[in-house]
Amino acid sequence: MLKHYFPILTWLPHYHRRLLGADALAGLIVTIMVIPQSLAYALLAGLPAVVGLYASILPQLLYTLMGTSQTLAVGPVAIIALMTGAALSAVAEPGSALYLEAALVLSLLSGLMLVGMGLARMGFFSNFLSHPVISGFLTASGILIAASQLGSLLGIDSSGFTLVERVMTLVPNLASSNVYTLVIGAGTLLFLVGMRRFGKRSFIRLGLPDGVADLLTKAGPVFAVSVTTLACWHFQLTNQGVAVVGDIPAGLPALSLPSFDVALWKTLLIPALLISLVGFVESVSMGQMLAAKRRQRIAPNQELVGLGAANLAAGVTSGMPVTGGLSRTVINFDAGAQTPAAGAFAALGIALVTLTFTGWLHYLPIATLAATITVAILTLVDITMLRQTWRYSRSDFAAMALTIVLTLVEGVEAGIIGGVTLSLALFLYRTSRPHSALVGRVPDTEHFRNVERHDVEAPKNAALLRIDESLYFANARYLEDTVYNLVASRPEIEHVVLICSAVNLIDASALESLDAINARLKDSEVKLHLSEVKGPVMDRLKQSDFLDALTGRVFLSTYAAWREFQ
C-alpha cells in the first residue's frame, strides 16, 4: 500500500553505484540547463524570476518520492505559466502582493484537485481532451506566448492575455523601442535559431562525438545567458534602459501557508481545474512516450497524486503551478537519467544555486530570456497538423480550428472549454444519426456486407439491417424512423433482422423504441428478429420483457438468419 503511493520504495532499495553516477551527471546537466527556462517561465506568468527557481526545488523532490515515471522532470512549464498568468491577472495587478498570494493559492488548489482526482482514480478525465484540441491549443498557445515576448524583445511594454490585447498595447509604443534591448533580443534569437538548425551538425563536423554535440547544442541558452549577462554587466547596459532580472533574494524560500480567502479560492477554481488537466495531459503524454521507449510503465492515477503533491509543495514554498515539462524532461532523459533520483539531484543543484549564486543573475537581460522562450515555444506551433487533420476528418478539424481561434481571441480557458465542448457535441451528434446498411452474403462465405458497396446475395422477403452504432436515447427515434421508412418503401418484406454486431449498448430509451418497432411491425405483419447480439447486451435484454414480446427470433449469427430466409 505504502509502495503504491510512494513508488520510490520500489526502486530505492535496489539503488546502486552505477545508477548513482548516471543520475548525478544527469542532475548536474539539468540544473544548468533549466535555470534560464525556469526564470523565463516565471516572468511569463507575470511573477518574479526567482519564483521559477523555487518551483523547481521541493516540487521536484516530492515527485521523486511519489511519481511513477523514471525520467520525468517537474517544474514550471510554458503553457502552465501562460495559463497561470491569465488566471492571476484576472484577480490581481501583476507585481502586487495579492498576485503572488494568488499564485500560491492556484498551486495549492491545483495540487488538491490533482491529488483528489488521483485518489478517486479519475485519470480517465484527461481522455476527454482530444488530440485535435490539445494540438490546436498548443499551436495557439505557442503563437500567444511568442507574441507575449515581443514586448520584452523590443524593450517596450505590452500586456494582456489574448492576441488582440497584446497587439493593441504593443503597436502604439513601437517607436519607443530600446535599441540595446533589441540588439540583445534579436541577437540571442538568431543565435538560438542557428544553434537549433545547424548546431549539432556543425559540432559533429568539428569531430565531436554525437552525444557531446547534442549536449553542446542544447546548452545554447546557457551560453546565451552567460554572454549577454556578462555584456550587460561589463557595459553597464542597465544605464541604457536594458531591463534585467535585477536583485534576487539569496536563500531558500520560506515555508508558508497561502491565504484562505474563500472568494479568491472560488474565482481560481475553474482556472485551477484547467491548469491541472492540461498539466496532467502534457506530463502523462510525455511520461508514457518515454516509458514506452524503455519498456517501462507509468500509472496514470498515481501520476496525478505525484503531480498533485508537487503542486502542493509549490504552494507552500513561494512557487507557482508546475508539471512534468517537455523540454526539461527531454534534457533529463537525453542526459542519461536512470531513476527519479536524477530529479532529486537537479532539485538539490537548483537549491544550491538559489542559496549562493543568485547575485550572478542580476545582470541577466529580460530580452535574453524572452528570446529563449520564443525559440522553445515556436516548436509547439504545428501548421502541418492542421492540413493533415483537415484531410482526415472535418469534425476533428472543426474542433481544432475552434480551439485555436478561441484561444487566440478569448484566451486559454475559453479555447480548451470550447474545443472540448465542440468535440463532445460533434461526437454525440454523430452517434445520434447512426450509419446503417442493408447487407447481403458475400457469395460462398458466411460474411455479410453492404448491398450498395459489394456484390452480395440478399434475401427477397427479408431485410438484413446492420445498425452501426450503440442504441441509446439520442438515436432511438432515428432507429424507429429508419425501420419504418425501410418497411414502407419495400412492401414485400416479411422479416426485418436487426444485425447488432455494432450495438454495444441498448439503453432504456432504445429498449422502448425496440418495443414500439416490434409492436408496429406486428400490426403490419412483419416479424422483427435480432442477430449477433453481444453477450453483455443480451444479458441486459434478458432483464426486460422485450424478448417475450419479440415477434421473431434472436439468431446467433447473421448467416443463420440468412439461411432461414433464403
Next chain:
Amino acid sequence: MLKHYFPILTWLPHYHRRLLGADALAGLIVTIMVIPQSLAYALLAGLPAVVGLYASILPQLLYTLMGTSQTLAVGPVAIIALMTGAALSAVAEPGSALYLEAALVLSLLSGLMLVGMGLARMGFFSNFLSHPVISGFLTASGILIAASQLGSLLGIDSSGFTLVERVMTLVPNLASSNVYTLVIGAGTLLFLVGMRRFGKRSFIRLGLPDGVADLLTKAGPVFAVSVTTLACWHFQLTNQGVAVVGDIPAGLPALSLPSFDVALWKTLLIPALLISLVGFVESVSMGQMLAAKRRQRIAPNQELVGLGAANLAAGVTSGMPVTGGLSRTVINFDAGAQTPAAGAFAALGIALVTLTFTGWLHYLPIATLAATITVAILTLVDITMLRQTWRYSRSDFAAMALTIVLTLVEGVEAGIIGGVTLSLALFLYRTSRPHSALVGRVPDTEHFRNVERHDVEAPKNAALLRIDESLYFANARYLEDTVYNLVASRPEIEHVVLICSAVNLIDASALESLDAINARLKDSEVKLHLSEVKGPVMDRLKQSDFLDALTGRVFLSTYAAWREFQ
C-alpha cells in the same frame, strides 16, 4: 414549397362534407371539454384564468394552418404551465402587469426558438431528452403540480415552485383552511377519481353504448364545473370565503406586441428554450403515437414550425406558452376528429365562449379547477417505471432519479438540465471504457465469439481482439492500454487482429493511438492487423498514412484472418 410550410394546402382541397360533420362534432366536444382545463392551467401558471382561453384560440388556428398532425390539439398544458409559472415568478410578482408582460415575452421567445429550430431542421435536438429523463420529469412534475393545488383545495395560500417551498408556506396556515372550499375541493376530487375509476363501467352497465359512456366519463370535469359553479352562485359562497374565478372581461383578446426589454428577454432565454424543448417532446410523442394508430406520418421539423407559429400567436394575443396537449388531443382523437379542421372548429367555439359566456364563469370555484388539475396530473406519476428502469439499467435509473430529485428540490429547469447532463455524461463515460473481448471461432462456422463465454477455437500465436466501441478521443488511450496489456500478458503472441465490426468511427485521436500501437508492436516484433473494417471507416483510413505504415494486413472477414493464423 408553400405546401411544405402550410400542410393545410395538402388536405383542404380534398375536404368534403363527411369530414366536415365529423370535425365539427369533435370541435364542439373539445370546446366544452377543454374550457375547465384551459382556465385551470392559466391559474397554475399564476396568470388570470381567461389567459387560458385566449391561448386556445389563435394558437390553435395557426397550428391548423401549419401543423402536420391530423389530430393534435394545441393550447395550454399542465407541464408547460408549471414551467411558465416557475420562469415568470423569477422575474415578476404574480398578478403584476410585468408578470403578464413576461408571459407574452416567454411565448414569443419560445415561438421564435421553435420556428428557428424547425427551419434549421434541428428537431433531432429533442432526441437528447432520454426516456428516463422525460418520465422522471413527468413524475416529479405531477407531484409538484398536485402539491401546488393543495392550497387551493384547502382554501389557504401557498406559493413557491419547489416541493419544499410549497410545503413550507402551506403548513403554518393549515389551521386557517376554509371549510366550504375544502368541501368543494375534496368533493370534486372524490367525484372525479370515482368517475375515472368506475364511470365508464357504470354507464355501460346502465345500457349506454361504449362511445357515449366514454364521452360521459370524460365530461366529468364539465359536470363538476357546472354543479359547483351553480352551487356557489346559488348559496353565494363567495361571502363564506370561497375563492372563485371572478370577473372575466368579455370579448376577444386585443392584438399587441410584447415589450422589447433586452434584460427581460435575456433572463427568459433558458426557460424559453426548455419550455420549447419539453413542449415539443410532449407534442411530438403524442402526435407520432396517434399518427401511427392511423398509419399517418408527421414531420418533426415542420411540427416545430407549426408549434412555433402557435406560440408566436399566443405572444401577440394576451396568451401564454402552448403546445400539443396530452388530454386535449386524446379528447379530440376520441371524439372522431379527422383533420386539423376539428382544431379550428374548437378554436372558434372557444372564441364564441370568450365573446359571450364569460359571465357564467364568475362563480366557478378555484377549488374545482384545482381538483380537476390534480386528478388529471396524477396520471403522470409513474412509480412502476422506476422499478422497471432500475431492473434494466442502473445508469438510466440514475438519470431518472436525479431528474426527479432535482425537479422536486431545485425546480423544473434544474431537473431537466441535470438529468440530460447526467445521461450524456454516463453515455460518454461508458464509451470511454469500451468492452472488448478475445474471440475464437465457433466450431464449423465462420462465426466468432468471446472465448470466455463460448466454447470456441482460438489461434495460439495470434490474438483476435474485438473492440466493442467506436474509437474516438475519449477511449483512444484506453485502447492502447488494452492492447499493451494483452501483449505483455501473452508473450507468445506474434499477431494482433483488431476486429472492427463494432467500430463505426475512428477519429484523429484514435488514429494517432493506432499509429502508436502499430509502432510499439513493431518494436516487439508483433504484427498488427485489422479485420471487418466497415466501408465508411475504411474510406477515412485511406485518407491517412496509417495503412502504409501498418505492419500487418486488413482482412475482409475475421474468418480470413483466423484461417491465416490457425
